[in-house]
Amino acid sequence: MIIFLLYKIIYNAITTYITNRFDTKNNLLSLFRKHCVLKKKTVTIDDIARYLNIATSTVSRALSDHHSISDQTKKLIKDTAKKLNYRPNSLAANFRKGKTKTIGLVVPRINRNFFSNVIHGVEYVANQFEYSLIICQSNETYKSELEAIETLMNNRVAGILISISRETRKPGHIKSVIEKGIPLVQFDRVFEEIKSNKVLNDNLNGAYSAVKGLIDQGYRRIVHFAGPYYINIYQDRYEGYKKALLDSGLTPDEKLVFENILTREEGYEKTMEIFGKANRPDAVFAASDFSALGAMIALKDMNIKIPGEVGVVGYANEPFTDYISPGLTSVDQHSVEMGQTAARLLFEEILNEDENYVPKTLTLKPDLVIRDSSSGG
Amino acid sequence: MIIFLLYKIIYNAITTYITNRFDTKNNLLSLFRKHCVLKKKTVTIDDIARYLNIATSTVSRALSDHHSISDQTKKLIKDTAKKLNYRPNSLAANFRKGKTKTIGLVVPRINRNFFSNVIHGVEYVANQFEYSLIICQSNETYKSELEAIETLMNNRVAGILISISRETRKPGHIKSVIEKGIPLVQFDRVFEEIKSNKVLNDNLNGAYSAVKGLIDQGYRRIVHFAGPYYINIYQDRYEGYKKALLDSGLTPDEKLVFENILTREEGYEKTMEIFGKANRPDAVFAASDFSALGAMIALKDMNIKIPGEVGVVGYANEPFTDYISPGLTSVDQHSVEMGQTAARLLFEEILNEDENYVPKTLTLKPDLVIRDSSSGG
DNA sequence: ATAAATTACGCAAACGATTGCGTGATTATA
DNA sequence: TATAATCACGCAATCGTTTGCGTAATTTAT
Secondary structure (H helix, E strand, O other): OHHHHHHHHHHHHHHHHHHHHOOHHHHHHHHHHHHHHHOOOOOOHHHHHHHHOOOHHHHHHHHOOOOOOOHHHHHHHHHHHHHOOOOOOHHHHHHHHOOOOEEEEEEOOOOOHHHHHHHHHHHHHHHHOOOEEEEEEOOOOHHHHHHHHHHHHHOOOOEEEEOOOOOOOOOHHHHHHHHOOOOEEEEOOOOOOOOOEEEEEOHHHHHHHHHHHHHHOOOOOEEEEOOOOOOHHHHHHHHHHHHHHHHOOOOOOHHHEEOOOOOHHHHHHHHHHHHOOOOOOOEEEEOOHHHHHHHHHHHHHOOOOOOOOOEEEOOOOOOHHHHOOOOOEEEEOOHHHHHHHHHHHHHHHHOOOOOOOOOOEEEEOOEEEOOHHHOOO | OHHHHHHHHHHHHHHHHHHHHOOHHHHHHHHHHHHHHHOOOOOOHHHHHHHHOOOHHHHHHHHOOOOOOOHHHHHHHHHHHHHOOOOOOHHHHHHHHOOOOEEEEEEOOOOOHHHHHHHHHHHHHHHHOOOEEEEEEOOOOHHHHHHHHHHHHHOOOOEEEEOOOOOOOOOHHHHHHHHOOOOEEEEOOOOOOOOOEEEEEOHHHHHHHHHHHHHHOOOOOEEEEOOOOOOHHHHHHHHHHHHHHHHOOOOOOHHHEEOOOOOHHHHHHHHHHHHOOOOOOOEEEEOOHHHHHHHHHHHHHOOOOOOOOOEEEOOOOOOHHHHOOOOOEEEEOOHHHHHHHHHHHHHHHHOOOOOOOOOOEEEEOOEEEOOHHHOOO
16 A cells, blocks of 8 residues: 555656656747847957957956056957947946946925926036936825835935925934935935935025015015925024014014915915905015915905015025016025035045045025015015 | 076066065955955845745745745745845846836936926836936037937936937937837937837927917917927927918918027017017017017017007916916926826837837827917907 | 066956746646 | 646856956066
8 A cells, every 4th residue: 555655656756757857848948048048139348358368357447447457458448349339237337336326316396496406406416427317206205205215225326315205204214324324415305303414505594684685675564474384494484584573673473474375376365365454564475486476466466566565575586486577586595506516415425435424514595586576665 | 598597587486476475464455355345234135045044046036926936935035034124136136137127318408397397207107117217418418418328228227218409410329229129219309200209299289279379369460489490399380380370361471480589588689679660560479488478578668568469479388477467378288298108108118028119109289378468469 | 686566467256136947746637 | 547737946057247366577666
């Protein structure tokens, strides 16, 4: 009995082996596959080496201008490389070196004026350093921001630039980047408490000069359309607003400040509400050009003269501020410059050899661009 | 004598050998180096395999959900991967596979409204397909465009999206991309003669409906501010302008068409010149919103009523067209949608298995957005 | 004249994942 | 009940560069 079972088992094993082994269909397939592989496509440094009958390492070094290769050999190798139409495989090089000549950028949205200008500035600098730029959108969500950081890290980018999404409240992912030793620059919307490079706008002084400008023109009861305070930039603008009032001997009135008025619609509604009543204020300082625009439209609809009766100042210096009439006085954030500065700072860290690099915080001074909407109370 | 020389040579060789061989300084250095290497940093699939005492290949397959791995093993592997804090090295994977999950985008300028919207659309779709996006600016120069294509190809992107720079006249680089078999989509500004995927705006019909709109409102002598004709889009807009006139029984007047009027300043100057004289035209159709804006400002400066005396229509539906007053009628190009369409088309080619893929040309229908600047002659 | 440094190049081992092929074992199919 | 197909996994080659180390030959410094 046992012998019979044993026999069955062994027999089965053998027959299975044989049938598997001589599976003609599969064998034909593999032959075909091998044939396909034969048609080699790309030329590698190995090909160049074989062609010139020298070592691969010499070719590699020659192509990257290593000092220990004679100019003569370099020229020879480079010429044949061109002749054979050699294209370096960056993938292989990056893999071997464990790093890339690519930097990653995470922004809330690409097609917002401020960010598209920042991106422009970043790309400009990256290009100078001969680095590529991978761009990710967080779409203002925490989830996408996480994913973006994840893929950038998996792709071993040389460094990361990020402006935090509106939804993001926890800095864990940012920390993990730093812990991995990946150079990082936070810009505009940042976690203050995280120790990293930062590029900020001096929002406090930007707001300060805006409000100061209104006061200087004779406006006194100045409304402030603020953004959500948990975002540093809006908090700072609010502080600047208050400081400007205090410095001019005016008392900030909480009843004139409205949080979370950022869009045109919100600006319009709120303006209708506030300026529709008696004893109305005489100016608006909006933390956003769009709510300022909404205010202007509302004022026009109520037949209130700008700047004659009410002055308006916005923030961000969106292109349209120059095109509407009256032109909207606004605070320019030098967005392109901010991108450039952030990128340069990142490269400073990337190219830094020193073990203990100390992160920097740079603050850009915004400029008040005075137009008609605020000139003359 | 000869023996002596021989002796000298051999002696030299031997001493040099010995001194080189026992260079203590270098040896110490190499020891130190080796020591440094010991502190391993990243955990690989090999580590996971060793940890679980299984084959590396099994780990690899499990992580990429290969069908031939049991769910049980998959779970085990994935769990330990998480436990060991494993991060996949995309570089290695990309290298091995010879391709990346990255697409490249080349645009003249990132921070132009149209392109930043396109980029937004592209990123949106790329993200859905779990691809990354590398962005390059040509800055409207041929040289940068070449370099961009070069680096994208060296980085083995899965596909390329491009809108030709203003300076580019020769399509050689575009051809080389196609010859290398890299999926390609040209959009907006394209080489018509190149056989590739294309996404275009129907500029002819866009212009047609714009001019038709003006005619319907009673305007008759319509000026056209055109762009340079060698760029397909401006040529098409000009054709649409003529066609609309002809279809309405009007005769196109060459004296009312001005090439290369694209900026606000150019629009302003030309409008001052044309409308300052007697027997002035009664409408402007500009191939650019900016020259249309220039026209509006000029007309205002000359106290000519818009739309009462002169109607104005622009092209591109820049954001500001909605903010100025009167609102500028313009042609919307659905720029975000164009980016999405182009990206989807690219992925169609990338994911295509068929050997002989036939490139497509998609044309998006622009929409006339009617605002006050053209309503009522 | 000797020691030390520099020049110029080759050898071969990485880097970390993927994947074709092989091998038993288990199911499904004829 | 043969036979075929599928399942589950391991082995080892491979992708194209880079780079540490080795070796002579030559130059420079002492």
